[in-house]
Amino acid sequence: MGNRQPNLLAFPTVDALATSLRTYIVQCQNAGIQRHEVFKVAVSGGSLPKTLAQALLTPPSSPEDAIKFDKWEIFFADERAVPLDHADSNYGLLKAELLDKIPADMGKPVVHTIDVAQLDDVQELADQYEKLLVNSFAARDSVKLPVFDLLLLGCGPDGHTCSLFPGHALLRETDAWVLPIEDSPKPPPKRITLSLPVVTHGVKIAFVATGGGKKEIMKKIFEEGNGLPCALVNEAAGERCTWFTDNAAVDGVSFPRRGSLI
Numbered sequence: 001m002g003n004r005q006p007n008l009l010a011f012p013t014v015d016a017l018a019t020s021l022r023t024y025i026v027q028c029q030n031a032g033i034q035r036h037e038v039f040k041v042a043v044s045g046g047s048l049p050k051t052l053a054q055a056l057l058t059p060p061s062s063p064e065d066a067i068k069f070d071k072w073e074i075f076f077a078d079e080r081a082v083p084l085d086h087a088d089s090n091y092g093l094l095k096a097e098l099l100d101k102i103p104a105d106m107g108k109p110v111v112h113t114i115d116v117a118q119l120d121d122v123q124e125l126a127d128q129y130e131k132l133l134v135n136s137f138a139a140r141d142s143v144k145l146p147v148f149d150l151l152l153l154g155c156g157p158d159g160h161t162c163s164l165f166p167g168h169a170l171l172r173e174t175d176a177w178v179l180p181i182e183d184s185p186k187p188p189p190k191r192i193t194l195s196l197p198v199v200t201h202g203v204k205i206a207f208v209a210t211g212g213g214k215k216e217i218m219k220k221i222f223e224e225g226n227g228l229p230c231a232l233v234n235e236a237a238g239e240r241c242t243w244f245t246d247n248a249a250v251d252g253v254s255f256p257r258r259g260s261l262i
């Protein structure tokens, strides 16, 4: 991969990881606000929202370190086709872990949820979410792909990210921005997900992977690749992609720069 290698950072604890993740997110936020006065960020579900809350809800160490939630537009990197208050909803999880805990003086982000009126038709659900992106990122005719300022992603123990699963036909999609999936190997089966080209087109892409349960797949992603969805993101995004891991998740992986910051 040469100088297009992703950054792989390993921290001794999740606390230390969260501190660096915050610094990184603030840099992305400030760059986004400078570029177009807002910060457009896509977030995943799973274990990410908890770590994200840990990173974002601490008081700033300086004015430059401030989280400006009133400038944030939050989109979902993937979402399950369930009501927003369902236990499987990625929005519901983010709400419980982060959104409900944001103090009033930090501002309120705009949060783009799925259109729950379309839950019965997952293709329509994906199409509606794509339309939302078209409206937010300008007309599709003039914009080939939406460019998120940052995508915050998780990595499943099988190497999936968003709802892009190993070996699935959705990995070959080149046109659509948002895709439906009806046969997710991880429940619930019906979901929507950003496509690989949209994910890899972001200004910055950050993965958060913690715990010993991730170490086998981390070895495969970084040492073999094997067409795993997370490895495909690494290959396409190169140095725009940064992994925030703890030591347990990269135990035995030869690559990481320990705890250093970008």
Ligand SMILES: O=C1O[C@H](COP(=O)(O)O)[C@@H](O)[C@H](O)[C@H]1O
Binding pocket: 043, 044, 045, 046, 047, 048, 078, 079, 090, 153, 154, 155, 156, 157, 160, 161, 162, 163, 186
């Ligand atoms: O199903 C999903 O799983 C992935 C990974 O979750 P994790 O708990 O292993 O971190 C998550 O990134 C994705 O958003 C979610 O829908």
